[in-house]
Amino acid sequence: MRAALTTLGIVIGVAAVIAMMEIGNGSAKAIQHTIATMGAYNLMVFPGNALMSGVSTGSGGSMRLTPEDAEAILTDCSSVTAAAPVVWARAQAVYNNLNWQPGNLLGTTPSFLDVRDWSEMAQGNAFTDRDVRNCSKVCVIGKTIVRMLFMDESPIGKEIRLMNVNFKVVGVLKAKGANMMGSDQDDIILAPWTTIKYRVTGVSATAAVPVATTTTSILPSQVYPAAQASLYPVPSASQQTDTPQPVRFANVNAIVVQARSADAVKPAIDETTALLRERHHIQPSMPEDFTIRDMTEMVRTMSSTTELMTTLLLIVAAISLVVGGVGIMNIMLVSVTERTREIGLRMAVGAQSGDILHQFLMEAIVLCLIGGAVGIALGRTTSVLVRMIKHWPTVVSLGAIVVAVAVSALVGVLFGFYPAWKASRLDPIDALRYE
């Protein structure tokens, strides 16, 4: 009975540690996942600067990224879980008598949704890789578009017109809200990059404009006309000999890449850089013709969040174990007092002070270990209950269990030592006479 009470302190301590660790780890995982869906692991590969007649075009000037680059990044870089090429365009979206300029009109592949953790659809499905190959006129739209063009009726199967090309809506993206900069992420239309590239932006450069000019509105193709006109700078003779590849018409504006985890962001950058340098035949001394950007701020947020959680858990664990340890010490001291006569007797029949110390220390350690074992069971039960009742995510933490056992043994030694030492210092004469 007394031993059971003694161990209760440690039981509670260890149970608290285990439960906190599992629930806390689960929460940390959930928070990490949430931040990840915000795009914290994302990398953006942009084409580099092009220098033409002494004029720098800034980032995105030279169009040397291809969809094949995206595929190669996905297959060859181990730290990368998804990669998608992106082509952007600007166009007025028209449905019946409503029109809207989407904030983002992106041509891409289905893996874009993996990169952005956006695979779950509110309605319908994403377009497929076959759609990309076939230049299908299909698109997936965000919630804002649904509200603006369809007045919240179901858009699935309906057609919206972009630059005089009709796109069938096959899916509606789940609402994602504003991003960290405050711009609306749901104001988006996604379509196969081939369709955007060859049917929308390609057309705008040539003959499509007059068809729409009968209306009074100014088409966006007139507002932003020039970007597409100089899409394919004619390589000079020397450039052509430097790059023996055929001229690629399938250039993309960017490649978005998702790294495996927060820690994998750095390796992903290094691997992607190495791969693209090789694919683009860049000499070691030459600067890259692309730039890679990561979400440093978000990654920092995430690691500081994780750190905070870990520290919090450690403090809670330490406090509960110290409380448990003090409980053990308390009851061991009571036990030493109660067993004074027994100690005296053991000394009288020849126990040396070391033997007594050893005995009481072992008792404390055994109590702590038993307490630790019960605590592990209790902690696991608690975390399972929490998961079942509150639906909180929990993660079984083997490390926490190992640490809890080690620490409960340590607590046994630390807090058992003083009572044991006190017992071993007793004078056998006084101890025998003790009432």
Add this chain to the structure above:
Amino acid sequence: MALLELHEVCKTYHLGEMDLQVLKGVTLSVAKGELVALMGASGSGKSTLMNILGCLDRPSSGEYWLDGQEISGASADERARLRNRLIGFVFQSFNLLARTSALDNVCMPLTYGLEYIHEHEMKARATEMLRKVGLADRMDHQPSQLSGGQQQRVAIARSLINRPRLLLADEPTGNLDSRTSEEILQMFRELNEKEGLTIILVTHDPEVAHHAKRTIRIRDGLIAGGAESKGEETQK
């Protein structure tokens, strides 16, 4: 040859400012195979003398020879080893471990012995001892299930388990009725006569002292009579 010999043993307790001299130069000897009673009123220094004889305490000055060794300067751990090897204790209040079987109680001193003894052999020796004190059928009983006389017999078995040279019994019959007292004292006599065990009975009861062949009397920290064994006295 004397098993134990005290020469001018003094014991002084320091109580704050005051020094309290309890033993004022005790000289006595006990030969091997004797059954001696140590008698004295309370406050006479009887308990202090017994503690010194039992190596529980050490004298402030003087010499204590036990089994041919001078041990007045031994450290606490050395004395613990001596107690384990040479001395068996029997107490007034039995001092058995509660919730522990008679067998395990008897085994207990063996676990503190210097040489390692296998548990199997421990049990065998403890069984042997319990049989000797007539408790062969009570081996698995706990102290609370035994009568006072039986408990004291378990305690005697425990004191004998290490084959001591000296058995020190402190008021062994103080908590027993007269009939069981008689049995226990009879057992001491048998041990003394059949096995040649040296026994010192510490008591204030003349009835008990009567069983001994010699009585050492102590009064006010000094030996009042019976300091030398009769054999040696006649030799002189």
